[in-house]
Amino acid sequence: MTAGNDSVLHLLPMVFAAPGEALARAREVLDGRPSPLHACVAHQVIGIWQRDFGDLRLALHHLRRARDLAARADSADREADVLATLGVALVHAGRTRQGLAAFERGVARGTGHTRARVLYRRAYVWWVLGRHREALEDVRRAVPVLRQAGDVIWTARALTLRATVHLALGAVERADADFTAAEALWDTTGQEHDKADAVESRGLAAFRAGDIPAALRLLDEAAERYAKLGTPTIMLSIRRCEVLMAAGLAAEALAEADAAIAVLDGIGGQPTRKAELLLAAARAAGSAGDAHTAIARADAAVRLFAGQRRAWWETHARMVLLEARVAAGRRSGRMVADAAALAERLARFGSPAAPEASLLAGRIALWLGWTADAERHLRTAARSRRAGTPPARLTGWAAQALRAQAAGSTRGVLEACRRGLDVLDEHRMTLGASELRARATAQGAELAALAQQVSLRSGGARRLLVWSERWRATVLSAPPARPPADPALLSALTAFREIAARAEDARRDGHPVPALEREQRRLEREVRSRTLHMRGDAPGTGHRFAPERLLARLGEQRLVELVVLDGRVHVLLCGQGRVRRFTAGPLAEALVEAEHVQAGLRRLAHPGAQARLPLVEEAGHRLEELLLGPAARHLGSGPLVVVPPGSLHRVPWALLPSLRERVVSVSPSASSWLRARETEPPPGGRHVLVRGPGLATGGAEVPELADRYGAPTVLEDEEARTARVLRELDGAALAHIAAHGTFRADSPLFSSLRMADGPLTVHDFERLDRSPYRIILSCCDTARFASVGADELLGLVTALLPLGTAGVVACSAPVNDEAVVPLMLALHKGLGAGLSLAEALRDARAALPGDAVHQATGWAFSAFGAA
Incomplete structure (x- = not known):
């Protein structure tokens, strides 16, 4: 082989080291007068680039030309190598039979080292087709030869592929060993694209091992590497969709899958990848509760997989299609048989999804009243509860709970629900980000609801309270992981704050801000991404809630916990040593009424709406009947703690007639109220008063409060900058913040208070070592x-409660800034007299003028916690 031949052949490994450069140099070769051998290599390089990063039709054209030129060059090994590359492209184009035929010829033509490379690529094709045993067999034959030849690059590729196949079969430990060996080899090469692929594969392995933060971090790192190479990331999108769904981010997974499909269609990319993206989109749509979209995407995926002769994939797509049809309300005996057949096929394939299909068959059979069939399928699914990943064990415990329910065993149902939720709780605490912890709870919603329904039927109010607490506000059970030393996160937060402040100033001056908004969204994505990478370091609490401890702590107080079952509100009234249950109204009607109240409060925040006051008060009467029902007559006269479900978090409880004259505090759960009650105030008793910019009143209450408290820390004007504010808030006894509040429904952890240098977000509050013992937020929308x-619930208040705050006063609606000032002054007067936040707020409302604006302002504020 001449030096010229060596330089041209070097273009082949360059495709995965520097793809763009390899493509350009291959075109330069063809622009000259190349020999058949050189032209063959150049066409093969262009074909590989187009196959993996561009138009598959162009790829097939170049690879067929390369095959013909290899035959003219009379090089059997060259022809075998090109046939293998062509075989991969044909399979990705959906021409499976032609692709496998090309491999047969390639294996026959190749010898030694070349033949081992052909076998590796055929193993890859077997993996694409879902024929995992054939893939492992070809890799087993290829690896020793590649190692003996000292071919580091292809050995690393083969080990990476074998690890990926092991993951598909659920053999995580074997996969990890192969990934580790491959990574050691990649470190000795300059194959940048292959290295990025290795990082992506490690992300997949972390996900299969149950480490979602690590999976997200590695996949993001792979994306950065691919971006530097300028190559598309279709396979990465498929894997990200899977991880995002497991993280509870189904809507984001669906958006990513659809965007990747659009990119693939735009470049004429691989139909095999389009089918996989359609399957990912179907799964995401199903997880997001969009059954009709899931049906459409899954049906398209089934047809593509069938045409591509990919039975493994087709079976999984049929499983998702059947799940979506069931979610859309379709149930029949034929569907039981279909689910059972899918379970058998998935088991034969060695797929970890087989128990899910058995569970689905059991569910449908139960709905149809086929108890014997249901027992058979559920028993099969329940075997997965003892081992495997958290989702697999959850599937098993869900099946076991349904078996017990069908058998009429209350004890069996509750035990299975407890064990399943313990699995999820253990998994949840591996997540550092409060957002991921919160979203992960959706995976246990069915078990929690089943336990609550059984408890309701068994007639035990205490048992229902225990199970209501078991899966309520669990994200508040431990502080989120906080990485104050992460310079990249701190830098991104600072840059976000600067851009957000500039955008706000430009909007106020009437200037368009599209470029600033794009940069702000980019920085938000970076901050959120780095937050989601954090791994949890707090042990699970086990949620061993004891009603006796709550009742002892309540004393003369009452606690009302609202539980929603089958669309109806049930009231658990705790106090005087007992728990009683009352049935109230339909949740749907209560939600409509609560929206009417919110709209009324918004109108009353402006002068001239006095005529609407009776309408709002009447809506308060209707809300009380729907939310408290007959329990309203048994509340006693002492302080009351209200524990609403998340859907009712915006109810202004002080507006309800039976609560209007009394001390009322709100808590996300009885457990969090107990923690707040037992939280000790910090030593020193520091008071911090903060005044943000742009308030209509200028935060007029702050100077007067400064005089009242003697020597508090007052932060205003340029001193009210985020870093200084956070430093002073940390460990304070009382903080009062007068600043514009912004609630972000699209991204609640970017809900913020406006400081001199930009927004102070929930992400910032979560970096506090200890938030203030008491905090008063005298601005709009801080209790949303x-x-x-x-x-x-994710928002400003819930960010503070796990970090040491025992009590918060915040607002759930827009309010009149001027009317807030006297309310706040009266509130602090009560605190100075030794009252709790809830007591002081009750008295402050009573001290306000009787006009509609002031009344609405008082109702809009609530006291949270127990301080």
């Missing part, structure tokens, strides 16, 4: 939350 997961 996003309801995610099973029944979790």
